[in-house]
Amino acid sequence: MKQAIVNFCKSTDTGLFLLDMPTGFGKTYCVLDFMVDNYDAPEFKDKKSFFVTTLKKNLPDKELREHFAKRGKADDYDKYCLRIEANADMVVEKLDELYRARKIPPAITMKQEFKDLHGSVKLLNEYRDKKRELKGTSRDIINVLCKSAEDAIRKQQEGAFR
Secondary structure (H helix, E strand, C coil): HHHHHHHHHHHCCCCCCCCCCCCCCCCCHHHHHHHHHHHHCCHHHCCCCCCCCCCCCCCHHHHHHHHHHHHHCCHHHHCCCCCCCCCHHHHHHEEEEEEECCCHHHHHHHHHHHHHHHHHHHHHHHHHHHHCCCCCHHHHHHHHHHHHHHHHHHHHHHHHHH
């Protein structure tokens, strides 16, 4: 499998290389190995590697960092690797913090789109904090509320604000 990856990357083809194989065949391990072995190789100097997945839990950024560290190149991971989060995820993570630090101009914070988004972000963060304390049915209810707030932010409010 590793040789198939090398052959594809050495070819002049452009586009995606899809590894459509069952779980447990070592796809992720081989791709990460290839990336670490070749990120600075002269024959790949004009090519970039992207690891794309629809589920964040499948993104092996910690494993990639470990592959770099095993080869004594931990600093290169920070220098050459970038994890790009979805806009909505970054908004949820940073918006309230920036607002409380007064780093968002009043001309923006006065807009209804900001108020709607900020209210949902605060609510979602409160739900997440509360979820840590709960168990059983109460936790299940909070999960549903979190999902609803995340959907509203992702599908409506973040775009309207932007």
